[in-house]
Amino acid sequence: MAYQFDFAPVFDNADLLLSGAGFTLALTAVGAVFGIGLGILGAICRAWKLAPFDRIFGVYVEVIRNTPFLVQLFFIFFGLPSLGVKMTEWQAAVLAMVINLGAYSTEIIRAGIQATPRGQIEAAESLALTRSQIFRHVVLRPALAKVWPALTSQVIIVMLGSAVCSQIATEELTFAANFIQSRNFRAFETYFVTTAIYFAMALLIRQLLIQVGQGYVVGRAR
Amino acid sequence: MFVQFTTWDIVRNLLDAGKWTLALSLIAFVLGGIVGLAILFARISKNRALQAFTKGYIEVFQGTPLLMQLFIVFFGLSLLGIDVSPWLAAAAGLTLFTSAYLAEIWRGCVEAVPKGQWEASSSLALSYAQQMRHVILPQALRIAVAPTVGFSVQVVKGTAVTSIIGFAELTKTGSMLANATFQPFMVFGLVAAGYFALCYPLSLYAKSLERKFHVAR
Numbered sequence: 001m002a003y004q005f006d007f008a009p010v011f012d013n014a015d016l017l018l019s020g021a022g023f024t025l026a027l028t029a030v031g032a033v034f035g036i037g038l039g040i041l042g043a044i045c046r047a048w049k050l051a052p053f054d055r056i057f058g059v060y061v062e063v064i065r066n067t068p069f070l071v072q073l074f075f076i077f078f079g080l081p082s083l084g085v086k087m088t089e090w091q092a093a094v095l096a097m098v099i100n101l102g103a104y105s106t107e108i109i110r111a112g113i114q115a116t117p118r119g120q121i122e123a124a125e126s127l128a129l130t131r132s133q134i135f136r137h138v139v140l141r142p143a144l145a146k147v148w149p150a151l152t153s154q155v156i157i158v159m160l161g162s163a164v165c166s167q168i169a170t171e172e173l174t175f176a177a178n179f180i181q182s183r184n185f186r187a188f189e190t191y192f193v194t195t196a197i198y199f200a201m202a203l204l205i206r207q208l209l210i211q212v213g214q215g216y217v218v219g220r221a222r
Numbered sequence: 223m224f225v226q227f228t229t230w231d232i233v234r235n236l237l238d239a240g241k242w243t244l245a246l247s248l249i250a251f252v253l254g255g256i257v258g259l260a261i262l263f264a265r266i267s268k269n270r271a272l273q274a275f276t277k278g279y280i281e282v283f284q285g286t287p288l289l290m291q292l293f294i295v296f297f298g299l300s301l302l303g304i305d306v307s308p309w310l311a312a313a314a315g316l317t318l319f320t321s322a323y324l325a326e327i328w329r330g331c332v333e334a335v336p337k338g339q340w341e342a343s344s345s346l347a348l349s350y351a352q353q354m355r356h357v358i359l360p361q362a363l364r365i366a367v368a369p370t371v372g373f374s375v376q377v378v379k380g381t382a383v384t385s386i387i388g389f390a391e392l393t394k395t396g397s398m399l400a401n402a403t404f405q406p407f408m409v410f411g412l413v414a415a416g417y418f419a420l421c422y423p424l425s426l427y428a429k430s431l432e433r434k435f436h437v438a439r
Contacts, residue, residue: 003301066375066421067414068382071393075414078406156285163287164383174289187297195290202285 009184010193013176020176021197027090027172028159028205031097035158036151038098039105040140046106047113057106064103070164072096077168093165093172101158108150112143145218152209156202163198173197227403233412239395240416246391247378247420249313254320254377261325266332276325283322288383291315296387312384312391320377327373331366332358368435372428375421382417392416 010017042061045053064072076099077092087095116139124138144151166174177194181187265276283291295318296311335358343357385394396413400406 062422062425063414063418066379066425067417068379068393070382070385071396071410071414071417074393074397074400074406075410078400079410080407082405082407160285160287163289164386166289167386174287188294188301191290191293191297195286195294198287198290199282199285 005189006186007189007193009186010180010189013180013184016176016180017173017194017197020171020173021201023090023170024159024162024172025201027093027097027162027165027170028155030094031101031158031162032155034094034098035101035155036105036109038102039109039151042102042106043109043113043143046110061103061106064100065107069096069100069161070167072100073165073168089165089168089170092168093162093170096165097158097162100161101154104154104157105151108147108154109143112145112147113139115146116143141217145213148209148213148217152206152213155209156205159201159205160198225402227399229408232399232403232405232409235395235399236392236409236412236416239390239392240420242389242391243378243381243416244420246312246316246381246384246389247374250316250320250381251374251377253313253317254324257317257321258324258328261321262328262332265325265329280322280326283319284326288315288319288380289386291319292384292387308384308387308389311387312381312389316377316380316384319380320373323373323376324370327369328362328366331362331369334365335361364435368428368431371424371431375424375428378420378424379417 042057044050045057046061048054073092073096076096077087077089080087120138120142121134124134129138162170162172163174165172166178169175173194177190181190184190261276261279264272265280267273292311292315295315296306296308299306299311299314339357339361340353343353348356381391382393385391385397388394390398392413396409400409403409
């Protein structure tokens, strides 16, 4: 085999890769905050059977979980403009990530809420806590604490999935990689380094969310 | 030369492309299952080096985007002098991806078999292979059915990403049709419906299996 590996042309473009990685992280952060927010809303509607929203969220969850993220992205970016809804690449990417994560986290958080023993709510009622106090301290916090590891994994899956956003020209990490390899023709080296960056970001996000979970979610719930 | 597409033309082309999605999913699932089984045995073996290697294997595939895995297979194999068609790269990439996830799912199932079963079977003087074959795997298999069917949905959805390396399955055909017909809303709606038709029955089946095994326990 005569192929000579040469990583220099890739590292010459380190700034492009870094800004791409930053964009991916920003997309993920916004997607995670709003996606989990949507998931909490959906989980409440589903767990307490608030008609008609429980049905609406039920259909939404099944549709999103049984179709590929890439198709959802294409539908939003190419399909919706024909209804007069126009948006930029990054808006479409964020929207797709929020909608995707929202569906998964609805199911994850619902499982956590439904795992709250009935007696805990009755105990809280007997302590004369208001409905919103009960919801915040007795239902939601412990539920989030229980499912935090699953939510963490789902956020990472969404971050990795965002690689396909390069297809609608969102300038994230994969877009930067495609750009670099189209200039230097070092495809293998470029994608190898890019993959390593994704791997590092997955580890970083996991550590970060574990810390956040222990600091704000699990910690105070005890 | 312009071709007018009727709605039926679009549907017919998508159905045709759906066959490739289905074929690729089946190949990835079957080959991924076989490779995954090998990874599983290495992962739960007593050999430290094998354990470490397979742990790393699973972490790498679970910690990097499927798209990057496909790119690396696509461009990596061609560096080795192998002429890669998108079809080969798609099948190889998805097989590796599937094997890592299935190995990890199945490891959980093997570990879910109570410790006492290992102890009881070793007190009956069964060898490691006998323990595996007669005591552990039959029980692990029961636990594994529901999550394995559930994961098949991820494999079907994963095939969509192979459109990016030029494999003409459902999503790729959808993109081409959307460009040709200027009706992206309908085309991608139909594409999504196609995936839903493939995945939803699998999801329902996984759910019913899960319920069945929970009741049985």
